Amino acid sequence: MQEKALSPTVSTEIITLTINGTSKQLEVEVWTSLLDLLREPLDLTGTKKGCDHGQCGACTILLDGKRINSCLTLAVMHDGSELTTIEGLAQDGELHPVQQAFIDHDAFQCGYCTPGQICSTIGLINEGKAKTLDDIRDLMSGNICRCGAYTNIVKVVQEALERNHKA
């Protein structure tokens, strides 16, 4: 099914994306970033635009399970991919454990960076490379928090890694 076609121009392409488990056929202008596609026509505004230049991490989503900056890639390049955004993490009305941990540890203030921090944490767990606190700090450095909630964010990541280790 085609959803919300964009204004017709010569430079559009039809692509299929699976977003948070639902497959969608979309007509996109070729210069639309994945971030702009999510936020504007698809109304998935949980993914934030901080800098639009790969510097802040607010736009972090999971593309085929890997964390990426959605602002620095074109939607049209991802025909056939699966994406997960912050909106797709809760299952059956229950928050994802990493989402719950952000609340439990008071790991945000204004919340603007939080969707990106959460997706990045899940990506970090999937990667399985962080072993020490220093690793966590280094591998989370692509997510800037203007409110400086870092101390508690690091606690969340640490706990999530431990839980994952036990599971």
Place this chain on the structure above:
Amino acid sequence: MKPFTYTRADDVTSAVSEVSRQEGAKVIAGGTNLLDLMKIDVMQPRHLVDITRLALTTIEKTAEGGLLLGALATNADTAYHEQVEQRYPLLSHAILAGATAQLRNKATDAGNLLQRTRCYYFYDTHTACNKREPGTGCSAIHGYNRNHAILGHSEHCIATHPSDMAVALAALEARIHVTGPQGERTIPIADFHRLPGDTPEKDTNLADDEIITAIELSPKGFARHYTYLKNRDRASYAFALVSVAVGLDMEGDTIQEARIALGGVAHKPWRNPEAEALLTGKKASRENFQPVADAYVHGAKGFEHNSFKIELARRSIVRALMQAAHVDQNSNGN
């Protein structure tokens, strides 16, 4: 961003013909540098050829016992590849010292080599810049030039190449495999990036209609004695002010071969084979390392805001050599 047309290439031949056929065409891989620059109109390709579907993502052993990195292997997949971690840890460390986990998941090995300078004026389309607009002048020479070159610069451009990966590849003497309309060729990394001279708009010797297909590593990985030392303004997620890649071949405490490449100091990763040769057959010691560091910065010239890099480079070279050779940093090296 200026409008452009887009095609997805199915194979290397069609990608090459697309870029050679269309005026102002560029290939796009991870997009993390190209799109960044397109958003601010520093780069304005009229046509993008998406090469991400080409079968160039593999990392495999070569017949000679080296390793062939597909042009589209991501920086993350390369740095964490078992063969790279074990046999070329210098490369793995250099890649992981750059950018962020998210960026490395998208950035490709070829794209990394071809990333453009981080000169502030290159990014600012309201200023003069010979690299962005040939003939307009260089705003950096008398401007804010903290991240600029101390070696190999010209009166036309004093920019540096920002890649960490390329510095390790220079020490490893990688070879870049490229394909163009005339067929395939291989470019040694030392000849891949250029000095600015009077054509700073050209970063590399890759022709506009050529595509990188792979990066070849020789069997020599320096896995026992290596260091990637990156000096920057914060401990993570910042470009290098001065970085040093070192690979040493040692027998006991005697050096058989030394490779030293510097990042953040020039328009290309900086090697000085004569200075490296000073270490051949020498004992690993601070005493023997110091003259090599001196030779590396011999003739270096700084500008108003970056002269600190000369002494920083000298000290970093000594320290990197000490680390690679496992010499106690506190010893006098006798």
